[in-house]
Amino acid sequence: MEIMEMLGESKEYIESKLGGRKPQIGLILGSGLGDMADAIEDPVVIDYHDIPHFPVSTVPGHKGHLVIGGLEGKTVLCMQGRFHYYEGYSMEQVVYPVRTMKMLGIENLFLTNAAGCVNENWRPGDLMLITDHIKLIADSPLRGRNPDELGPRFFDMTQAYDKILITVAEKAAIKKGIAVRKGVYMLFTGPAFETAAEVRFARIAGADAVGMSTVPEAIAASHMKMHTIGISCLTNMAAGILDQPLNHEEVLETGERVKKTFSALVREIIRTWPV
Numbered sequence: 001m002e003i004m005e006m007l008g009e010s011k012e013y014i015e016s017k018l019g020g021r022k023p024q025i026g027l028i029l030g031s032g033l034g035d036m037a038d039a040i041e042d043p044v045v046i047d048y049h050d051i052p053h054f055p056v057s058t059v060p061g062h063k064g065h066l067v068i069g070g071l072e073g074k075t076v077l078c079m080q081g082r083f084h085y086y087e088g089y090s091m092e093q094v095v096y097p098v099r100t101m102k103m104l105g106i107e108n109l110f111l112t113n114a115a116g117c118v119n120e121n122w123r124p125g126d127l128m129l130i131t132d133h134i135k136l137i138a139d140s141p142l143r144g145r146n147p148d149e150l151g152p153r154f155f156d157m158t159q160a161y162d163k164i165l166i167t168v169a170e171k172a173a174i175k176k177g178i179a180v181r182k183g184v185y186m187l188f189t190g191p192a193f194e195t196a197a198e199v200r201f202a203r204i205a206g207a208d209a210v211g212m213s214t215v216p217e218a219i220a221a222s223h224m225k226m227h228t229i230g231i232s233c234l235t236n237m238a239a240g241i242l243d244q245p246l247n248h249e250e251v252l253e254t255g256e257r258v259k260k261t262f263s264a265l266v267r268e269i270i271r272t273w274p275v
């Protein structure tokens, strides 16, 4: 089946559950941040399993449903659980939900993730507004035949992380008294954490954070000219910076520690988001 036909079926199924509600902002919640979806008012919850052509999440700690409803005066469509390349999905499958959002008329995308901190001046628990990314791996969600209905074959990435939205986020952070960093996110495919040498390489290349998500979604969103913001919760110092091994528990623990602050920031950004 052609991608546009598949997307059309996914969109129709989701729309049939929304009772005329029109989501304005797509929100993807990263590792340990999924609880935020519980704040959504009058939620419609749709299991990924039930949506035609949707991939299904396999990671412990990642839930697999869409939550659609009100948040801070906006109607949001929230992905509680995302798809990662390391799970075995193709890049095209990883970005399938973002394309479905666009089909539903959503022009705004809020990406969140947990990431390793490469910048040695920063600390675990810091929040970073993504200003740009580095994708050194060869694969791309747009590799192969271009779905012309979604966007052009060759497309700009200089606006992938919307500068206006970064300003909105900085103002939101000041209003809430939350310190935020700004920096570059570099994609590694995982599931192994990076080596110490890879982290040194990332730093020299200009990265402030490393992680295993977000980049494919930001690329697909840019292709479709969606307005995108990305925020990383820096859950741990990246490999080799401290004299200790990395583990997923630390990622979850830090996520747990900062989730209140993080969700306060996310909510204030959504409240002030110019839709």
Ligand code: HPA
Binding pocket: 114, 115, 116, 117, 188, 193, 194, 210, 211, 212, 235, 236, 237, 238, 239, 246, 251
């Ligand atoms: N590396 C890659 N992804 C991550 C990390 C990390 O150190 N921490 C949380 N997600």
